[in-house]
Amino acid sequence: MAEKKHISEQAYPFADVESRWQLWWEENGIYKWGRRVPSGSGKTPPSPPGGPGGKSDRPKHYVLVMFSYPSGDKLHMGHWYNFGPTDSYARFKRMQGYDVFEPMGFDSFGLPAENYAIKTGIHPAKSTANNIKVMREQLKKIGAMYDWDYEVVTSSPEYYKWTQWWFLLMYKRGLAYQKDALVNWCPNCQTVLANEQVTSDNLCERCDTPVERRKMRQWFFRISDYNQRLLDGLDTIDWPEKTKAMQRYWIGKSEGTEISFRVSQKSEVRSQNEIRVFTTRADTLFGVTYVVLAPEHPRVKDVTTDEQRGAVDEYVQAALSLSEVDRQMEGRPKTGVFTGAYAIHPLTGDSVPVWVADYVIGSYGTGAVMAVPAHDTRDFAFAKTYSLPIREVIGAESQKSEARSRKTDEAFTEYGVMFDSGEFSGLSSKDGIKKVGEKLKSLGLGEPTVTWHLRDWTVSRQRYWGAPIPMVHCEKCWIVPVPEDQLPVLLPENVEEYKPKGKSPLASVESFINTTCPQCGGAAERDPDTMDTFVCSSWYYLRYPDAHLSNAPFDREHLKNMFPVDQYVGGPEHAMGHLIYSRFFAKVAKDEGWFPYEEPFTRLIHQGIILNNGERMSKSKGNTVAPEPVLERVGSDVLRCYLMFSGDYTQGGDWSEGGISGIERFVARVWRLGMAVAGSTEVIQEAVPRNVERKLHQTIEAVGHDLQAFSFNTQLARLMELTNELYGWVEAGLKDVKKSAARVEVIETLVKLLAPSAPHMAEELWHVFGHAGSIFDESWPEFDAEKAKADTVTIAVQINGKLRETFDAAAGASKDELEKQALGLEKVKAQLQGKQLAKVIVVPGKIVNLVVKG
RNA sequence: GCCGGGAUGGUGAAAUGGUAGACACAGGGGACUUAAAAUCCCCAGGGAGCAAAACUCCCGUGCCGGUUCGAGUCCGGCUCCCGGCACCA
Numbered sequence: 001m002a003e004k005k006h007i008s009e010q011a012y013p014f015a016d017v018e019s020r021w022q023l024w025w026e027e028n029g030i031y032k033w034g035r036r037v038p039s040g041s042g043k044t045p046p047s048p049p050g051g052p053g054g055k056s057d058r059p060k061h062y063v064l065v066m067f068s069y070p071s072g073d074k075l076h077m078g079h080w081y082n083f084g085p086t087d088s089y090a091r092f093k094r095m096q097g098y099d100v101f102e103p104m105g106f107d108s109f110g111l112p113a114e115n116y117a118i119k120t121g122i123h124p125a126k127s128t129a130n131n132i133k134v135m136r137e138q139l140k141k142i143g144a145m146y147d148w149d150y151e152v153v154t155s156s157p158e159y160y161k162w163t164q165w166w167f168l169l170m171y172k173r174g175l176a177y178q179k180d181a182l183v184n185w186c187p188n189c190q191t192v193l194a195n196e197q198v199t200s201d202n203l204c205e206r207c208d209t210p211v212e213r214r215k216m217r218q219w220f221f222r223i224s225d226y227n228q229r230l231l232d233g234l235d236t237i238d239w240p241e242k243t244k245a246m247q248r249y250w251i252g253k254s255e256g257t258e259i260s261f262r263v264s265q266k267s268e269v270r271s272q273n274e275i276r277v278f279t280t281r282a283d284t285l286f287g288v289t290y291v292v293l294a295p296e297h298p299r300v301k302d303v304t305t306d307e308q309r310g311a312v313d314e315y316v317q318a319a320l321s322l323s324e325v326d327r328q329m330e331g332r333p334k335t336g337v338f339t340g341a342y343a344i345h346p347l348t349g350d351s352v353p354v355w356v357a358d359y360v361i362g363s364y365g366t367g368a369v370m371a372v373p374a375h376d377t378r379d380f381a382f383a384k385t386y387s388l389p390i391r392e393v394i395g396a397e398s399q400k401s402e403a404r405s406r407k408t409d410e411a412f413t414e415y416g417v418m419f420d421s422g423e424f425s426g427l428s429s430k431d432g433i434k435k436v437g438e439k440l441k442s443l444g445l446g447e448p449t450v451t452w453h454l455r456d457w458t459v460s461r462q463r464y465w466g467a468p469i470p471m472v473h474c475e476k477c478w479i480v481p482v483p484e485d486q487l488p489v490l491l492p493e494n495v496e497e498y499k500p501k502g503k504s505p506l507a508s509v510e511s512f513i514n515t516t517c518p519q520c521g522g523a524a525e526r527d528p529d530t531m532d533t534f535v536c537s538s539w540y541y542l543r544y545p546d547a548h549l550s551n552a553p554f555d556r557e558h559l560k561n562m563f564p565v566d567q568y569v570g571g572p573e574h575a576m577g578h579l580i581y582s583r584f585f586a587k588v589a590k591d592e593g594w595f596p597y598e599e600p601f602t603r604l605i606h607q608g609i610i611l612n613n614g615e616r617m618s619k620s621k622g623n624t625v626a627p628e629p630v631l632e633r634v635g636s637d638v639l640r641c642y643l644m645f646s647g648d649y650t651q652g653g654d655w656s657e658g659g660i661s662g663i664e665r666f667v668a669r670v671w672r673l674g675m676a677v678a679g680s681t682e683v684i685q686e687a688v689p690r691n692v693e694r695k696l697h698q699t700i701e702a703v704g705h706d707l708q709a710f711s712f713n714t715q716l717a718r719l720m721e722l723t724n725e726l727y728g729w730v731e732a733g734l735k736d737v738k739k740s741a742a743r744v745e746v747i748e749t750l751v752k753l754l755a756p757s758a759p760h761m762a763e764e765l766w767h768v769f770g771h772a773g774s775i776f777d778e779s780w781p782e783f784d785a786e787k788a789k790a791d792t793v794t795i796a797v798q799i800n801g802k803l804r805e806t807f808d809a810a811a812g813a814s815k816d817e818l819e820k821q822a823l824g825l826e827k828v829k830a831q832l833q834g835k836q837l838a839k840v841i842v843v844p845g846k847i848v849n850l851v852v853k854g
Numbered sequence: 855g856c857c858g859g860g861a862u863g864g865u866g867a868a869a870u871g872g873u874a875g876a877c878a879c880a881g882g883g884g885a886c887u888u889a890a891a892a893u894c895c896c897c898a899g900g901g902a903g904c905a906a907a908a909c910u911c912c913c914g915u916g917c918c919g920g921u922u923c924g925a926g927u928c929c930g931g932c933u934c935c936c937g938g939c940a941c942c943a
Contacts, residue, residue, distance in 0.1 A: 242858045369943050659879040717877035796873040801924040847872050
């Protein structure tokens with residue numbers, strides 16, 4: 001055997017170090033939540049966990065990362081990018097003195113396992129359990145602080161029992177109700193499809209058959225009851241503006257006027273003699289030339305005249321059979337049919353025709369609109385198609401009333417000034433909206449109304465692999481909730497046909513479906529549907545602190561102590577669904593008295609997306625990048641740091657291994673530095689040189705600030721700078737390194753600063769320096785502003801804004817001193833030759849700018 | 855169409871209105887080595903002048919304007935790329 005290489009040439013043995021510390025952390029329960037006891041209490045930490053809320057004197061900090069679906073695909077780089085840096089943040093908070101709770105779990109109900117089962121015949125419960133096992137092992141290799149005692153698996157009966165409890169809670173509070181809704185139906189597969197199984201061309205993902213729409217009785221959650229609170233809450237949370245904007249748009253509050261149009265005598269009128277429309281532009285009322293009903297509007301039938309009935313029926317049927325995708329397809333020509341009826345304009349008394357057209361959405365507003373072709377692009381297009389009159393009533397503010405251009409090629413949709421509008425002519429749009437509304441109100445023909453875009457949430461799924469809806473249908477008692485003490489309603493495992501054949505797979509499992517009515521005891525049937533997996537994920541964060549509590553979904557005290565989540569990290573793709581549903585659930589829990597907060601997630605960060613050659617990684621494209629090969633080559637710390645170093649965390653970017661060797665070098669460089677100093681037998685006495693001390697404290701400040709801001713890349717850059725500085729101090733070749741108390745202290749500080757980013761290596765060096773406990777029980781280095789201050793600064797001298805020279809000055813130098821010094825420079829003198837100095841701007845510590853004329 | 859975000863060296867990227875390109879990768883040079891690898895140190899936006907270097911000057915953050923002593927950064931108007939939403943009356 002060759003002699004052992006000198007430390008300056010040794011490779012960093014990451015594999016040995018990482019497996020060793022992962023084992024040590026686990027054996028010593030370092031990351032068991034609540035194990036930490038008040039410092040100085042003399043008590044030994046309880047093990048395993050001290051329990052939720054842990055009797056800790058430290059403030060709690062709940063770091064939550066979006067759990068993922070255990071697919072057979074395993075974790076790819078994207079997951080690592082999400083989990084690794086977030087764990088670094090959690091470690092940073094821990095070292096800052098917080099009692100950090102960082103749980104992990106699996107969102108394990110849903111389509112992928114079911115599709116897999118259909119393909120392979122392997123039962124979803126089996127494949128899911130298997131995938132979870134594989135993923136858990138993968139997750140452990142990240143070396144994160146997850147406390148697996150708090151793992152949550154949404155497909156386990158212990159969990160979905162409480163998902164069902166939530167359903168009952170919604171029902172009890174009047175927030176769960178049934179109504180008919182349209183589902184996607186593939187006539188070839190004879191199956192119900194989820195939206196994501198329908199292609200953008202409205203074809204079945206599997207067999208390319210055009211997808212139809214079918215009516216089915218479905219359960220809904222009345223999220224619309226919470227629209228105002230969901231909107232208001234956005235102003236109180238630290239979330240990306242983009243995400244808040246998306247939610248605001250999605251909630252879609254729209255203030256306008258509901259206006260009543262009486263249907264005229266010309267039509268055969270039965271009961272209610274009016275059509276109500278919603279508009280945000282009451283100022284355009286005098287421009288109405290027709291009224292449009294959505295095909296699903298309830299008044300279509302009784303308003304239609306006999307002559308038009310055939311055409312209208314045909315049109316309505318055709319429109320309703322179209323899928324939502326088709327009907328809302330971009331650039332689709334506007335179509336419609338005249339009903340034969342006429343509506344009376346509420347202010348002018350004119351008759352205008354009533355049409356049916358599918359460009360009006362039945363579920364928005366009143367399902368009917370007053371058409372103003374002159375001032376609405378859609379109405380304009382429709383009027384052009386069917387040669388309906390176009391009546392202008394709004395002019396641009398800049399235009400004089402006599403000289404309005406009568407443009408006929410497009411609608412004028414902006415606010416302006418009203419004209420040809422009776423008593424309202426001359427008013428601005430803004431005033432007009434108000435005045436017209438008031439007038440209508442006084443006539444009993446209209447009133448101010450608020451409409452919302454947010455619709456109630458369909459939670460029924462005609463699917464097997466989900467939480468059964470805990471409801472029973474009894475002929476006598478109708479719909480009866482399963483009593484809470486009979487939960488969970490177990491998902492039967494003896495199912496062979498997972499595919500829904502026009503109804504839920506569970507409908508044909510007799511042992512499941514047939515039951516007795518909890519109310520009358522007679523024969524009854526269970527609801528055959530399962531819940532949307534978004535229901536499962538809407539409350540998992542509430543479950544974590546009480547992951548294994550068996551007599552309740554969670555503990556009130558724990559919710560109070562552990563919430564809100566201080567930091568939530570996950571992909572931007574959940575901006576709409578999951579993140580709005582979760583907020584809704586939290587508000588319901590609050591109203592029920594369980595949860596004392598209005599918002600569940602105080603701060604949210606979206607990690608960017610890691611692309612592969614510019615494309616999103618996905619199973620279907622087969623372009624996911626597996627972390628394992630990289631992991632084996634460079635180790636977990638290097639991979640984690642590399643992901644952090646590659647750019648802005650919220651920006652993401654293309655995966656490439658291009659710069660990974662830079663991180664390998666850096667981590668090894670710190671390791672060698674530590675090893676060399678720790679292992680040196682030549683001990684000297686010295687003070688920390690001023691340049692090192694300054695750099696050290698500048699780094700402490702920058703790293704702390706950057707970690708807090710999730711600026712992982714710059715944080716690492718600062719640590720590299722510090723390391724480079726230290727190499728200059730201790731003897732760059734590391735051949736003849738001496739040891740000193742000063743060196744040990746500085747390097748230990750560097751190691752602490754690097755610990756969140758390279759936890760294994762840091763723990764290794766910490767112990768090499770002779771410490772017995774975990775570095776993650778150490779506190780974050782303290783920043784000393786005095787020590788960080790520069791003694792001298794480089795001042796830039798600009799002439800007319802252009803850099804001409806630099807000079808060094810004392811850090812505290814005054815404006816006058818700097819000006820004097822700058823003007824004394826040879827080069828500056830030369831530049832000023834024969835010119836007139838007009839003005840001098842001095843920014844202490846930065847620049848001197850000489851403004852020169854001539 | 856609407857709402858976000860972005861565009862900076864060969865590459866990934868930094869930069870509270872104050873020296874653009876920190877920190878890295880790839881590249882070049884040097885030290886160590888019989889040699890290579892590894893390690894360590896140094897150079898490095900583009901261009902012009904000079905035999906060469908020091909040095910000096912010019913140009914430079916997608917495009918066009920503006921504000922300012924000073925703009926990658928602020929304002930107005932565009933172009934392209936990425937993400938999301940879309941007949942919301």
